[in-house]
Amino acid sequence: MSKSGKLFNISKKVIPSGVNSPVRYFEPYPFFTKKANGSHIWDVDDNRYIDFCNGYGALLLGHRRKEILKSVSSQLSKGTLYCTPTESEIELSKLIIGNFPSVDKVRLMNTGGEATMTAIRLARGFTKKKKIIKFEGCYHGAHDSVLVKAGSGSAHNGISVSDGGLDEVSKNTLVVEYNDIEDLQKTIQKNKDIAGVIVEPVLANMGLILPEKNFLSDLRKITKENNIPLIFDEVVTGFRIAPGGAQEYFGIKPDITTMAKALSNGFTISAVGGKKQIMDLLSPGGKVYQASTFAGNPISVSAAISSIKTINKMKNKLYSKLERYNLLLSTALDDMATDMRIPHQINFTASMLQIFFTDKPVVNYQTSKNANAKKFQKLFRTLLKNGVFIAPSQFEVVFLSDAHTKTDLNRTLDAYHSALKSVKK
Numbered sequence: 378m379s380k381s382g383k384l385f386n387i388s389k390k391v392i393p394s395g396v397n398s399p400v401r402y403f404e405p406y407p408f409f410t411k412k413a414n415g416s417h418i419w420d421v422d423d424n425r426y427i428d429f430c431n432g433y434g435a436l437l438l439g440h441r442r443k444e445i446l447k448s449v450s451s452q453l454s455k456g457t458l459y460c461t462p463t464e465s466e467i468e469l470s471k472l473i474i475g476n477f478p479s480v481d482k483v484r485l486m487n488t489g490g491e492a493t494m495t496a497i498r499l500a501r502g503f504t505k506k507k508k509i510i511k512f513e514g515c516y517h518g519a520h521d522s523v524l525v526k527a528g529s530g531s532a533h534n535g536i537s538v539s540d541g542g543l544d545e546v547s548k549n550t551l552v553v554e555y556n557d558i559e560d561l562q563k564t565i566q567k568n569k570d571i572a573g574v575i576v577e578p579v580l581a582n583m584g585l586i587l588p589e590k591n592f593l594s595d596l597r598k599i600t601k602e603n604n605i606p607l608i609f610d611e612v613v614t615g616f617r618i619a620p621g622g623a624q625e626y627f628g629i630k631p632d633i634t635t636m637a638k639a640l641s642n643g644f645t646i647s648a649v650g651g652k653k654q655i656m657d658l659l660s661p662g663g664k665v666y667q668a669s670t671f672a673g674n675p676i677s678v679s680a681a682i683s684s685i686k687t688i689n690k691m692k693n694k695l696y697s698k699l700e701r702y703n704l705l706l707s708t709a710l711d712d713m714a715t716d717m718r719i720p721h722q723i724n725f726t727a728s729m730l731q732i733f734f735t736d737k738p739v740v741n742y743q744t745s746k747n748a749n750a751k752k753f754q755k756l757f758r759t760l761l762k763n764g765v766f767i768a769p770s771q772f773e774v775v776f777l778s779d780a781h782t783k784t785d786l787n788r789t790l791d792a793y794h795s796a797l798k799s800v801k802k
């Protein structure tokens with residue numbers, strides 16, 4: 378048996394299901410990683426993979442980016458945790474505010490889920506209202522308000538997707554279809570108690586689903602007309618699709634923004650930012666409580682500072698390279714699958730793409746669910762066998778990084794060719 382297989386058997390005995398986050402599991406067992414560098418990741422059996430999981434999008438600049446290692450190691454020599462304010466927190470906040478014009482003030486925290494939890498509490502504290510609207514299939518972390526699916530009937534009240542999750546909480550989350558502005562409008566008309574609308578401006582947790590032409594601008598218009606704070610969950614899109622995230626890319630200003638994954642290129646940090654009058658509600662000055670021991674820790678802050686500086690310095694070159702590589706990959710995949718007569722859709726934008734095995738356009742939760750996930754599993758496993766690691770689920774996304782090279786792309790296309798053939802069988 379492989380080393381990974383042996384380690385998994387041991388791991389299962391001490392870690393529930395052998396993994397520390399559910400999506401990491403796949404059949405028959407996940408590989409155990411030894412190291413990573415640039416665009417590659419190595420397992421304990423010395424197999425090398427081209428990495429397109431990239432920390433679920435966090436590693437925009439690739440593994441072990443030299444600028445980031447340099448600033449983190451310099452911080453390491455000065456200490457890892459102070460729990461007092463530091464000048465570098467000001468520097469990072471200014472960088473975030475500089476990239477995101479909708480953000481007047483920013484509070485740092487640790488995970489994406491913590492950021493969306495705080496954003497929602499802020500919206501409730503600001504409006505003194507109770508209900509949140511989310512879109513079906515959008516993922517905002519693992520807490521009760523957002524770990525919610527659509528209930529039956531037309532009331533839109535959500536029900537928890539997790540045992541132990543309180544329906545008393547999830548019923549205050551109304552679930553609306555992504556890309557369906559009418560559904561949103563009706564829901565707002567029917568409910569007077571809406572504290573906020575939270576959305577992934579590009580949906581990257583049902584595979585990749587793009588906002589239709591006027592979806593985001595209509596969403597902004599309707600929420601503004603009804604005085605409802607709009608929360609952009611840019612945990613994936615922030616820094617990834619543009620230096621100023623989806624709001625820069627689509628030219629839309631939300632009231633509150635959450636960011637995390639690509640903020641620091643692989644360290645634990647997240648942020649909530651927004652208008653001054655909303656952000657100033659946070660404690661201790663305001664009455665909306667939020668706190669964390671590790672918030673603004675100097676290691677993660679130094680990584681985020683150098684990450685944003687690197688991004689801003691490379692700006693045009695970085696994003697145009699990623700788009701060019703993505704176009705190349707997506708177009709070639711489309712051609713291959715078409716040649717093999719495999720029913721498929723490819724959704725792509727900026728540095729993200731996904732293939733779905735279905736003949737219908739994938740525009741929301743249901744159309745993504747209807748794609749053939751079994752075929753996707755086959756694709757995933759054959760890719761892995763051929764040295765390409767993508768996130769192990771149809772409902773995740775293929776993430777490009779700046780570390781990918783033309784050689785990586787050519788190898789990846791060869792791997793996809795074999796993988797698509799295995800799907801065809």
Ligand SMILES: *Cc1c(COP(=O)(O)O)cnc(C)c1O
Nearest residue numbers: 488489490516517518610612613
């Ligand atoms: C990953 C993700 C989160 C949760 O972030 P964690 O750091 O895993 O808690 C929230 N929103 C979106 C859009 C995400 O992709």
